[in-house]
Amino acid sequence: MDMQPDPAALKQVMESAALSAGRAIMAIHSVGPEVQIKLDSSPVTEADEEAERLILAALRQQFPAIPIVAEEAVAAGHVPDISAGLFFLVDPLDGTKEFIAGRSEFTVNIALIQNGAPIAGIVLAPALSTGFTAVENRAERFSITEGIIGERRAIGCRDHSSAVTAVASRSHDTPETARFLDDHGIDACTAIGSSLKFCLVAEGLADVYPRFSRTMEWDTAAGDAVLRAAGGETRTLDGALLAYGKRNQPHDADFANPNFIAARAGWKTK
Incomplete structure (x- = not known):
């Protein structure tokens, strides 16, 4: 179709x-x-x-x-x-x-x-x-x-700046998220719920949204659409764009997402 x-x-x-x-x-x-x-x-x-x-x-x-x-x-x-x-x-x-x-x-x-x-x-x-x-x-x-x-x-993602701001999940904070922020020298991080995290990056109010806990495709698709239209992207930890319609996954349920980084274009996931 x-x-x-x-x-x-x-x-x-x-x-x-x-x-x-x-x-x-x-x-x-x-x-x-x-x-x-x-x-x-x-x-x-x-x-x-x-x-x-x-x-x-x-x-x-x-x-x-x-x-x-x-x-x-x-x-x-x-x-x-x-x-x-x-x-x-x-x-x-x-x-x-x-x-x-x-x-x-x-x-x-x-x-x-x-x-x-x-x-x-x-x-x-x-x-x-x-x-x-x-x-x-x-x-x-x-x-x-x-x-x-x-x-x-x-709206659109902001250009690269020396001061990097992140957004993270309010209800699903993880040690991996804290490690990511530390590894990238990010001091400013706003905790917020729902798909609004994607929208803050899309609007240029933040640079990156790292996600190291489970999400499903319906959790992310609409926010990801807004982010991509605003000039950003959502990539898995191996650098591939986050894909939708994932069925028959050998190690997870249908429509489950891997960990990902949602960011302005050009952000390095590795």
Whole structure:
């Protein structure tokens, strides 16, 4: 399958679906979620499930021929055939731990993958009234006012500077991350949840996001799409671009990512 959606239609549908999911999430956020634990020991709430339902309905209505890999659906055993190479990746609520803790750093993530690469995506942070899109190699940040997208502006990774700033996971700090920061002489590191880490690098507010703990493809695809459209890249520790649609991995589950470095272009992973 090589027929991509019209970029303008794709952008409109992704934004509309994400905003709808964001409204549902915020309604639950305001009263407090009920938390359950999945088989992989990760938390899930009714906000995850309702947001995914809304996103899947919107994508299926507008793009019925494109399969969708969605976090909660996969957890329930529903994995579509993605062998044609074009598919959506959906994380309806990335940063569930932040959401449960009452913080504001959770996001809604939708990405379109083609031949292993994220070619379009949206990262919506409903509690922060902002979001990021990537379509046709253009990355934008937008504001949200009363549920409607307002001002938009193009964003891009910053040039190399002598003072290097990193972003790292708030909930998944590791000794390897600390070692990476020390090895690269990085003193300034901001801890933040969800896929917003990619967006901070894409916006030029940070240089690098090292990840040395487990992620799944739906955790990273939308943020990675924004980063790549902004002039950055996400590479595994052997220097290869992070690929999507990983099935039948001999040493890990379907759609699991290896460790990676997300950074402005030109960052050396080795």
